[in-house]
Amino acid sequence: MFDPFFTTKEVGKGTGIxxxxxxxxxxxxxxxxxxxxxxxxxxxxxxxxxSEASV
Ligand SMILES: Nc1ncnc2c1ncn2[C@@H]1O[C@H](COP(=O)(O)OP(=O)(O)O)[C@@H](O)[C@H]1O
Ligand SMILES: [Mg+2]
Structure with missing residues (x-):
């Protein structure tokens, strides 16, 4: 589900981004x-x- 444009929503509803x-x-x-x-x-x-400490 982290793949660009992967969506389970119907066409026109989800963008998947x-x-x-x-x-x-x-x-x-x-x-x-x-x-x-x-x-x-x-x-x-x-x-x-x-965290700041690890930068
Ligand atoms: N909170 C959630 N709970 C369950 N599934 C989710 C959730 N958010 C996203 N998903 C799943 O991951 C897919 C991609 O999500 P996202 O990148 O937000 O695109 P979109 O919302 O346009 O579909 C969704 O279509 C759904 O299948
Ligand atoms: Mg979404």
Missing amino acids: GLAISHKIAEEHGGSLRSIDGAGPGACFQLILK
Whole structure:
């Protein structure tokens, strides 16, 4: 689902670039974005950002 233009939404509804761009932005800043197992309904994502100490 992080692939550019991957979407499960119907034609005209989804662009499939939201997660791809978010993932790229996270990586460009030395971090990461991934989906993880989460409790309950919905989706759970983990965004890791570099701390000042590691720059
Ligand atoms: N919060 C979410 N929960 C479950 N699936 C999601 C979620 N966000 C995105 N997805 C899945 O990843 C695909 C790509 O998402 P995204 O890059 O935001 O593009 P879009 O929203 O235009 O489809 C979605 O079509 C859907 O299948
Ligand atoms: Mg989206």
